[in-house]
Amino acid sequence: MITPFNPDDEYILEDERVLLRPLIASDIDILLPYAINEPDTWKYSAVNPAGEEGMRAYVDGALKARAEGKEYAFIVYDKQTHEYAGCTRFYDIQPQYQSLQLGYTWYGEKFRATGLNRHCKFLLLQFAFEQLGIIRVEFRADANNARSIAAMKALGCKVDGTLRSVMPLEDGTRRNTIVLSILKDEWESGAKEALRGKLS
Numbered sequence: 001m002i003t004p005f006n007p008d009d010e011y012i013l014e015d016e017r018v019l020l021r022p023l024i025a026s027d028i029d030i031l032l033p034y035a036i037n038e039p040d041t042w043k044y045s046a047v048n049p050a051g052e053e054g055m056r057a058y059v060d061g062a063l064k065a066r067a068e069g070k071e072y073a074f075i076v077y078d079k080q081t082h083e084y085a086g087c088t089r090f091y092d093i094q095p096q097y098q099s100l101q102l103g104y105t106w107y108g109e110k111f112r113a114t115g116l117n118r119h120c121k122f123l124l125l126q127f128a129f130e131q132l133g134i135i136r137v138e139f140r141a142d143a144n145n146a147r148s149i150a151a152m153k154a155l156g157c158k159v160d161g162t163l164r165s166v167m168p169l170e171d172g173t174r175r176n177t178i179v180l181s182i183l184k185d186e187w188e189s190g191a192k193e194a195l196r197g198k199l200s
Contacts, residue, residue: 002133005095007069013123017199018116020074020123022066023087027075028059030084034108041106044142046167046175062089062104069093073104074124078116085111088120090128098135100128115200121155122195129184136183143176154198156191157182 013020032055034041039050049058065071071091078085086107093100102124107116128134141148143162153159157180165174182191 001131003131005072005093005100005132007066007072011072011074011127013074013127014079015119015123017079017119018085018123019077019079020088020120021077023059023062023073023075025059025063027084028056030075031055031059031087034086034106038109041109044145044148045104045106046142047104048170062087065091076107076116076120078111078114080114080116081111085116088124090124092138098133099138100132100134101138101140102128103140117151118155118195118198118200122192122199125155125182125187125195126192129187134184136181139180139182140177141180143178149178149180152180155182155195156186158186 010022031049032052035049035051035055035058042048042050047058047061049055062071062073066073070093071089072093073087073089075087076085077083087104088102089104090100090102091104102121105117105120125137128137138160139152139157141152143149160179160181163177163179166177167175169175
């Protein structure tokens with residue numbers, strides 16, 4: 001059943017491997033160790049939550065954007081290890097155009113390349129297309145972030161193009177951003193089952 005996006009709703013997405021629940025202010029205590037001990041996690045990120053100050057700004061910004069109805073951040077819980085693994089987010093939510101972006105995704109080092117991300121993305125795409133009535137889900141990444149780009153393509157995303165020299169980076173260069181997307185008809189015509197087949 002299609003229900004319009006409501007930032008006040010408490011969306012819980014889960015399967016046998018992972019649980020995604022809304023990010024809350026007290027989650028800073030859970031996420032802070034990643035910010036302090038694994039700062040390279042955000043090497044390619046446009047928003048860098050490394051360090052205590054960075055992570056507090058990250059969580060505060062996510063909650064403010066949810067209150068404004070622009071974004072909806074989730075914290076990710078790995079049922080296999082019984083640990084919180086990272087975060088992901090719907091953003092640039094535009095119900096009038098039936099589109100949103102999926103990103104701000106990061107995981108602690110031990111959770112990468114474990115299959116966790118595919119479970120998260122399956123749940124998020126299924127929710128967006130089948131419950132929120134979204135037609136287009138967009139993904140973006142630093143054009144140099146080969147790992148993230150490969151992961152997006154593995155979900156069934158198609159490359160739309162590259163936005164050149166989008167923003168300045170800390171090293172003085174400027175970022176090129178690759179844009180990918182997956183459409184509802186692509187999800188329904190094979191991408192969903194292809195991704196389901198890759199879940200482990």
